Amino acid sequence: MKNKFGQPIELLAPAGDMSRLKTAFHFGADAVYLGGKEFGLRAKCRNFTEPEISQAVEFAKSIGKKIYVAVNIFANNADFPEIEKYALFLEKAGVDAVIVSDLGVMSVFKKHTNLEIHISTQANVFNRHTAMQYVELGAKRIILARELPISDIADICQHLYGKADIEVFVHGAMCIAYSGRCLLSNYMTGRSSNRGDCAQPCRYKYTLQEEKRPGEFFPIEEDTHGTYIMNSRDLVLINHIQELADAGVRSFKIEGRMKNEYYVGGVVNVYHRAMTGEKFDYMQELTKIPHRPFTTGFVFEDQEKEISLSSAIIQKFQIAGISKGGGEVLVKNKITPNDELEILSPHETNGKKFEYTGDLVNIPETVVQIDCPYPLQPYDLLRKARKKS
Numbered sequence: 001m002k003n004k005f006g007q008p009i010e011l012l013a014p015a016g017d018m019s020r021l022k023t024a025f026h027f028g029a030d031a032v033y034l035g036g037k038e039f040g041l042r043a044k045c046r047n048f049t050e051p052e053i054s055q056a057v058e059f060a061k062s063i064g065k066k067i068y069v070a071v072n073i074f075a076n077n078a079d080f081p082e083i084e085k086y087a088l089f090l091e092k093a094g095v096d097a098v099i100v101s102d103l104g105v106m107s108v109f110k111k112h113t114n115l116e117i118h119i120s121t122q123a124n125v126f127n128r129h130t131a132m133q134y135v136e137l138g139a140k141r142i143i144l145a146r147e148l149p150i151s152d153i154a155d156i157c158q159h160l161y162g163k164a165d166i167e168v169f170v171h172g173a174m175c176i177a178y179s180g181r182c183l184l185s186n187y188m189t190g191r192s193s194n195r196g197d198c199a200q201p202c203r204y205k206y207t208l209q210e211e212k213r214p215g216e217f218f219p220i221e222e223d224t225h226g227t228y229i230m231n232s233r234d235l236v237l238i239n240h241i242q243e244l245a246d247a248g249v250r251s252f253k254i255e256g257r258m259k260n261e262y263y264v265g266g267v268v269n270v271y272h273r274a275m276t277g278e279k280f281d282y283m284q285e286l287t288k289i290p291h292r293p294f295t296t297g298f299v300f301e302d303q304e305k306e307i308s309l310s311s312a313i314i315q316k317f318q319i320a321g322i323s324k325g326g327g328e329v330l331v332k333n334k335i336t337p338n339d340e341l342e343i344l345s346p347h348e349t350n351g352k353k354f355e356y357t358g359d360l361v362n363i364p365e366t367v368v369q370i371d372c373p374y375p376l377q378p379y380d381l382l383r384k385a386r387k388k389s
Helices: 018-026 050-062 077-093 103-112 128-136 150-160 184-189 238-247 261-275 282-286 301-306
Strands: 010-014 031-035 066-070 097-100 116-119 141-143 165-173 207-209 217-219 234-236 251-254 317-325 328-331 340-344 353-355 367-369 381-385
Touching: 010 018, 010 165, 010 261, 018 031, 018 050, 018 261, 031 050, 050 066, 050 077, 077 103, 097 103, 103 116, 128 141, 128 150, 150 165, 150 238, 165 238, 165 261, 238 261, 238 282, 251 261, 261 282, 261 317, 261 340, 261 381
Parallel strands: 010 031, 010 251, 031 066, 066 097, 097 116, 116 141, 141 165, 165 251
Antiparallel strands: 165 234, 207 217, 317 328, 317 381, 328 367, 340 353, 340 381
C-alpha cells in the first residue's frame, strides 16, 4: 500500500519480547518498536536486554525488517550518563532508529550517534510548526499526537513531505490524557507514567461519596463487569487506512508492547491483509482479539464523544498455543479434548479449524505434539473460544 506521495506505507508493530517480535514479523509487520530494560515507557513489560536487542537487530536484518527502540522517558539529570552509554550501544547494535520525547535525550543521540531519530507521540506534536521545529533539530519522523483530526494530519504530511515521515497510531489502547502525558499514577501510587511505570489507575473501579454522607460509598453502575469511568475505548482505524494513506501518512502504528502474541499476531494479520488489498470482514476478525469497545478516536471529530465512555475488556477467544513447526505447539492456555482450534497464519491455512483429539493439556509453556490436518509454520497461532464461566 502506498500513500498519496507514492511512498510505501510501513506497518509498525509492538514487541514486548523476542517471541512477540518474531510473531509480528511472521504476520507481516515491516518494523517493530521495542524497549530496553531502561529509559522506555513500558517498565512493566518484559523488554529486551542489550544482548537481546543485538539479537533482534540481527534477526530483523536477516529478513529485511527494521527495529526501532523507544528511549522516550522524560529524563532526570541523573539519567544522562547512562543514556549516553546506551546511545553508543544502540548505534553499535545497528538499530534503525530511536524514539524519543525529551529534547535533552534527543540531543544526546544527535551528539554521540548518527542514529535516525523519531519523535514520540509523548512529545505532543499537534501542528506543522512544532513538527518543523523537530525536523530542523534533526528528526526524521514525527509520531503525531493521537488527538489530531485527519484534516490536520493531512496538513502536516503535506508540509513535511520530503523532510520527514509521519507516523500515526491506527490501533490499540488509548490514554485518557493528551498523548499519555498523565500524572494520575504518580499522584495515587508514586509510580510515574512519564518514566515508564504507569499503574494505570484509569483502569481502576471507583465509587462516589456524597459530602454529607461520609463513609457511605455509592457504586457507579455501568455493566456486570464493573465501572470504568476513565477507561477509554480502543482505537481502531482499519476501515480508514485508505483515508490515512491519502493524507500522506508513511507509517501505521499498532499499540501494545504489553500485549501477548495473540494480540500482536492477530492485529498485524488483519492490518497486513487489509494493506495488501485482501477483502474480508476486518472488523469481525478484530472483535475476536481481546479489546475494549472500539472507537475511531479523534480522527473524525463526530466520534469524539465516544472516547471516554466506560469500557471493559471483551474477550471471546484466547490463544491456545504457538506453533514451533513440525506439529509441535507451545501451549499458552488449557487445551481440552474435542476443543475446536482455529489457525491464525499469514499463509493459506489462516482460518482453518480442526478438532483437538489429544489429551488434556493444562500446563502453560509446555511443548506438545498436536495432530493437525493442516501444515503449521513456526509462529502460526492456535486459538479457541473462551468457555463461559
